[in-house]
Amino acid sequence: xxxxxxxxxxxxxxxxxxxVQFLGLCPxxxxxxxxxxxxxxxxxxxxxxxxxxAMSFLIEHTILLPLNLEYLRIITFIVVxxxxxxxxxxxxxATQPILHQVLGIFLPLITxxxxxxxxxxxxxxxxxxxxxxxxxxxxxxxxxxxLIVIFSAIRLKQESYRIPQPFQGAAVNMISAGLISLxxxxxxxxxx
Amino acid sequence: xxxxxxxxxxxxGLALFTGLLLQISAAHFSADDSDVINAIxxxxxxxxxxxxxxxxxRPYAEAVAEGESINRCPPGGTALIENLAGLLNRPExxxxxxxxxxxxxxxxxxxxxxxxxxxxxxxxxxxDAIIGAPQLMxxxxxxxxxxxxxxxxxxxxxxxxxxxxSHSNAARRLPNFDIPxxxxxxxxxxxxxxxxxxxxxxxxxxxxxxxxxxxxxxxECSLCDRSCPSExxxxxxxxxxxxxxxILLEERAMALRFEKKYARHEQRLAGSASQVxxxxxxxxxxxxxxxxxxxxxx
Numbered sequence: 001x002x003x004x005x006x007x008x009x010x011x012x013x014x015x016x017x018x019x020v021q022f023l024g025l026c027p028x029x030x031x032x033x034x035x036x037x038x039x040x041x042x043x044x045x046x047x048x049x050x051x052x053x054a055m056s057f058l059i060e061h062t063i064l065l066p067l068n069l070e071y072l073r074i075i076t077f078i079v080v081x082x083x084x085x086x087x088x089x090x091x092x093x094a095t096q097p098i099l100h101q102v103l104g105i106f107l108p109l110i111t112x113x114x115x116x117x118x119x120x121x122x123x124x125x126x127x128x129x130x131x132x133x134x135x136x137x138x139x140x141x142x143x144x145x146x147l148i149v150i151f152s153a154i155r156l157k158q159e160s161y162r163i164p165q166p167f168q169g170a171a172v173n174m175i176s177a178g179l180i181s182l183x184x185x186x187x188x189x190x191x192x
Numbered sequence: 193x194x195x196x197x198x199x200x201x202x203x204x205g206l207a208l209f210t211g212l213l214l215q216i217s218a219a220h221f222s223a224d225d226s227d228v229i230n231a232i233x234x235x236x237x238x239x240x241x242x243x244x245x246x247x248x249x250r251p252y253a254e255a256v257a258e259g260e261s262i263n264r265c266p267p268g269g270t271a272l273i274e275n276l277a278g279l280l281n282r283p284e285x286x287x288x289x290x291x292x293x294x295x296x297x298x299x300x301x302x303x304x305x306x307x308x309x310x311x312x313x314x315x316x317x318x319x320d321a322i323i324g325a326p327q328l329m330x331x332x333x334x335x336x337x338x339x340x341x342x343x344x345x346x347x348x349x350x351x352x353x354x355x356x357x358s359h360s361n362a363a364r365r366l367p368n369f370d371i372p373x374x375x376x377x378x379x380x381x382x383x384x385x386x387x388x389x390x391x392x393x394x395x396x397x398x399x400x401x402x403x404x405x406x407x408x409x410x411x412e413c414s415l416c417d418r419s420c421p422s423e424x425x426x427x428x429x430x431x432x433x434x435x436x437x438x439i440l441l442e443e444r445a446m447a448l449r450f451e452k453k454y455a456r457h458e459q460r461l462a463g464s465a466s467q468v469x470x471x472x473x474x475x476x477x478x479x480x481x482x483x484x485x486x487x488x489x490x
Contacts, residue, residue, distance in 0.1 A: 037281060067198050076206065083210040087217055094221035097228045101257070102281040160394040161372055 004135050011139025014190050017115045018147040019181035024115030028148055029173060031106045038152035040099040041106060042145030044088050048110050049119060049144070052081045053137025056120035057130055077120045078111070085111045115144060150180065228257045235275050237267045238447035240318035240454045241340030243291055248318065248454060256280075263288050267339070271363075296362075298339040298354040304329050306351035313343035313352065319453040338450055363439055364432045366396055371422040379416035379426060385409050389416040389426050396429055399437050407433060 017023045024045075031041035056077045064070055089107050093100045100107065110116065119140045123133040154176050163172050233253035244264035246252040256262055262276040263285040270287070277284040287293050302313075302322075309327045321337045324330030332343075332352075344352050379389035387406055395401040407430065414427040472480075 031281075033281060034278070063202060067202070068195065069199055069202060072199055072202065075203070079203070079206055079210065083214060086214050090214070090218050090221050090223075093223045097223075097225055098231055098279075101228050102279070104281055157394070159397065 004132065007132055007135050008139040008142075010190075011136050012143040012146065013184065013187040016143040016147065016184050016187075017118065017140045018144055019177070019184045020188075021118070023118045024113045024144055025177075026109060027106050027113055028144070028151060028177070029170075030109075031103060032148050032152040032155055034102070035149070035152050035156060037099070037102045038148045040092075040096070040103055042141075042148050044092065044103070044107060045110055045113065045116075045144055046138070046141035048081065048084045048088055049116050049141035050134060050138045051084050052077075052116050053119050053123055053140075054130070054134050055080050055084070057123055057133040060124050061130075073124065074117070074121075077117060081116050081120070082111045115140060147180065151177065154180075225254075225257050229253050231279060232256050232276065233451075234444075234447075235268075235272060235279065236265060236447070237272065237338075237443070238450040238454070239267045239338035239340045240450065241267060241338065241342060242318075243267075243340075248458075249451065261285065261288065264291065266291050266294050269293065294339075297357045298341075299334055299337045299357050300332050300339060300341065300343055300352050301334075301355050302330055302332055303351045303353065304331060306349055308349055308351075310348060312346040312348065316343045316346045318342060318457055319450050320457050321453075336449075336453065363436045366432050367425040367428045369422070369424050371424070373424060374422055376421060378419045378421065382415045382419035384413060384415060385411060389430075392433075393424060393426055393429055396433055399433075399440060402433055402437070407437070410434070 011017070015021060018025065018028050027041055027045065032038045059076055059080065060073065064073060064076065085108060088110070089100070092103070092107065119137050123136060128136065155173065158172065158176070167175070229250070230253075233250050236249040236253060238249045240248045242248065243266050244252045246255055252260070252265065256276065262280065262282060263273050264287075265272050266287060273284055273287070276282070307324075307329045309324065309329055311324060311326045311330070313330060314322045314324060318340065319336055319338055321333050322330050322343065323333060339354065339357070341354055344350075344354070373390050373393055375390060377388075377390055380387075383389055385406075387409060389410075392402055392405050392407060392410070395405060395407075410427075410430045412427050412431060416426045417424075420426060
């Protein structure tokens with residue numbers, strides 16, 4: 001399955017959704033203060049993204065295309081994603097109450113994480129098979145998880161550095177994210 | 193026309209189906225906030241002073257879990273606000289405006305010559321730190337006093353003072369340094385106890401992490417100081433970290449004790465209240481007596 005592997009690896013590294021395509025920056029910045037919240041966010045997003053890409057593919061090919069309702073694509077996908085996110089929130093609240101508190105508003109905001117809708121729409125655009133669609137969603141989620149964990153490790157280390165006043169807070173986070181993005185641009189051209 | 197009907201049917205059906213699914217899952221996984229409340233409650237100082245506007249520390253912890261602001265605890269001070277902000281991932285706030293910050297820990301002391309033995313303060317004390325009996329002089333057990341000041345308002349002769357506790361046990365500040373750690377790990381090679389001083393140094397504000405890195409194994413030999421090319425104050429930092437950790441542990445132990453004493457206090461009050469409520473009333477006793485007399489006298 002070399003093609004499947006190519007799709008997976010390219011979604012993680014070459015076309016990383018966060019630092020190369022700049023999708024899903026909001027939770028990337030908001031939920032990475034602590035390693036525990038970053039890992040929780042990564043797990044929640046992985047679950048939602050993978051399932052959302054599978055469900056949206058199924059809905060697109062079994063309902064929307066046969067009934068000529070392509071113009072309802074975005075709103076249907078958003079409903080599906082919102083339901084998945086709500087389900088994830090219910091489960092996390094019951095099993096990991098502290099993580100639920102820590103993630104706070106960022107958990108329901110996965111619904112508006114453009115990476116999730118982005119992957120669903122890209123799947124439709126590229127006319128892939130069902131398996132490829134799931135792989136792309138899973139790869140995108142792994143890429144997001146990798147980035148948010150790396151970023152939270154960097155932020156952890158930043159705490160012990162003395163950062164000049166004007167760069168403190170969001171500024172230095174943006175700069176570090178930009179540097180990670182530059183590093184990931186090094187993977188460009190590995191697509192073949 | 194059929195297209196519109198199909199679209200309405202599709203979206204309506206999808207919404208109905210997914211809504212049902214969510215309802216079922218919500219009923220299946222019931223929410224339980226007790227872990228969050230316990231985690232918050234463990235951070236609170238347990239002085240039970242009620243300055244936050246809630247009856248005690250646990251009610252405040254419950255309110256915080258429900259979304260109450262984290263800046264309503266004067267005894268906890270900025271350190272508590274930082275900890276809560278870290279735990280709950282909320283922004284740090286200054287102490288709420290209507291509350292006054294407590295600069296240093298205080299403890300209540302009764303001027304025993306002025307005490308008239310009214311025993312009003314004994315009822316007010318949330319942790320039963322005041323001993324005494326009606327018409328006898330009272331005194332406060334200093335090791336049990338949380339400094340909440342709740343005994344001051346009921347005292348009719350104002351014989352209770354809040355006195356600052358000696359400052360020898362205050363947390364120390366970490367030493368400053370000019371050049372940051374460059375992660376050369378020279379100190380790791382120098383350490384006779386095979387610790388990782390550079391990682392310990394970075395964990396200066398994280399007690400749990402420092403514990404994982406075996407901070408307590410440091411013998412403060414200062415070999416790492418001598419090997420450090422940045423001339424970081426490593427040993428002094430470790431000393432301060434150990435000192436602050438010790439204070440933190442002591443405070444936790446105190447808070448636990450206060451919490452238990454407060455629980456017992458509440459339990460006792462509830463017990464005596466229920467006894468009073470079930471006691472026969474004077475009017476009922478009169479009626480009982482008259483009926484008895486009527487039965488006895490032919």
